[in-house]
Amino acid sequence: MISTPPRRLRSKKATSETEPTSVLTERKRAAEAAAELAAIVESSDDAIIGKDLQGIITSWNAGAETMFGYAASEMIGHSITCLIPPARQNEEAEILGQIKRGESLRHFETVRVRKDGSTVDVSVAVSAIKDRTGKIVGASKVVRDMTEKGRAAQALIASELRYRRLFESAKDGILILDAETGMVVDVNPFLITTLGYSREEFLGKAIWDLGFFKDTWANAEKFSELREKEYVRYEHLPLETSDGQKMEVEFVSNVYLVNGHKVIQCNVRDVTKRRKAEETVRQLNANLEQRVILRTAQLEAANKDLESFSYSVSHDLRAPLRAISGFSRIVLEDHSAGMDADGLRYLNLVEKSAQQMGQLIDDLLTFSRTGRQALNVQPVITADVVNAALDDLKTMQENRRVNISVGDLADCEADPSLLRQVWLNLLSNALKYTRKCDPAVITIGSRREGGMDVFFVRDNGAGFDMKYADKLFGVFQRLHLTDDYEGTGVGLALVQRIVQRHGGRVWAEAKLNLGATFHFTLTGGHDAA
């Protein structure tokens, strides 16, 4: 608004270089004091105007420029009456009269005119300016823009309204207490509706007299704790509404000063729903637990059923088989005299089939038992297990040439009897499928691979076509005719089950008529089944 700052306060020029030093210093000090005063006057928002006893303006600060729109250069030397509306022209004479009598004027409210002709509500204070001899030579006027003040007041009202609205519309209950007396100063509508008490029932009552708080705030002692602590938080505070409904709230209170007076603000949040949700979650978890227990029980029952089924199979199916086998034999022994060759052959087939079925049942039961029995993992010297298995298979090596070479065998951790079964099955397979080889060559060993020991059995026997490799480990799966190589198709399924229960893996590579190699790992003996 103002581009060039004009000189507003006259100050004496302290210049002459011929003056003595002491006088110079004196003057310098005076000049500094005047400059400081001028700066204060300049920075004031109020209009500060100096005038002589004739009402001629002698100084005009920045506040005056802002308030009235005149620059200092326009006003200094002119009469102040141009600021006074025509209806109030007599005011100036009165003011000057009072000043001349040595009286000063406290703030009085009046109206002045701006350069643009608009009026401004002001509060004016006037005091006399005296010269060194004490003679009144003029007056200083401090003019405050009351429009600004009004605006500030309005802003305050607006602010109060905003926060009031926040208080009124909050979805949390808010309670303001007098920290000295514990009396309720204010309560917001939310808390009123939530608890079902009227505003009157809240106001002027001590917090411990409010019905819904009685449990916790039964005495003033509790309240003083609240007052002392400055900050109190209760996660779950039980409250009771006026109609007897129980609810739970989160209660937070803060103590703060308002005009030097301690006030406690309490925020009350209804957590009944949250608590109910938590309770529901807890309930659901409990139900889940219950269902897991139930399922486990069902599984255990199913396992029991399976066990009793296996028991029946082993017991009840074998008896009729023994009868078939037994009586065909008796017929062959005692009554073969009158029988032709076909009859004899058929009876032999009956007996052989019964034996085969007996073997199937036994293998299946072994397979089922292997899946259920507990693992008893311990350190095992693999070479001992392999040698024992080879010893058991002596009869399969009789009357033929078999070259068995046992290489390095890493020791392992396994269930000894189950591991023995693995080696027994793999080695008997190797011996079985090399039956037509002369000589049979079987290589046994282990190698370190990917941080694991891989055990293997290699033979030069019948092998198989790799496209059937996925069927190799299935129960009752066979890749050869029973006529060529006998078996029930359980052996490798059993090997896989045992290896997997140890946390390991078994696989094979082979070529038809060029032998097969079976590899397996045992990782630590974690029951992966």
Added chain:
Amino acid sequence: MLPDYGETEILLVEDNPTDLELALRVLRKHELANRIEVARDGAEALDFLFGEGAYAGRGGLQIPKVILLDLKLPKIGGLEVLRRIKGDPRTRTIPIVVLTSSQEEKDLVESYQLGVNSYIVKPVDFDQFSDCLKQIGIYWLLSNAPPKVNAP
């Protein structure tokens, strides 16, 4: 002087008629079935031994040289029969051979815990079955030396 074992050398407890017939045929063939008593369930076996029920008044306690006991029996099961015989001081000394189709580990373990003298799984193959029975008969009737009946 030989102890008096009464009329019976073998008590065969077997409910399956074909198994029974096969067993009897084998024992007869090897002349081991001259003094054999057959019980078709556990209750009958106990009644016979203790002279109770249908066997009351037939001379009281019977002490055979050996009992061949199936496990899966009607009325009173084989393990219970075993428990009662081995639990009674009067019959405790009678050798009992469990002759069963069950390969279940728990049957085996429990039988031995109850004091069985031998546990044989009946082979399905008749040759093996008859061989097995013959050996049992010869061993317990001829080779084995039992204690005196009324020894404490």
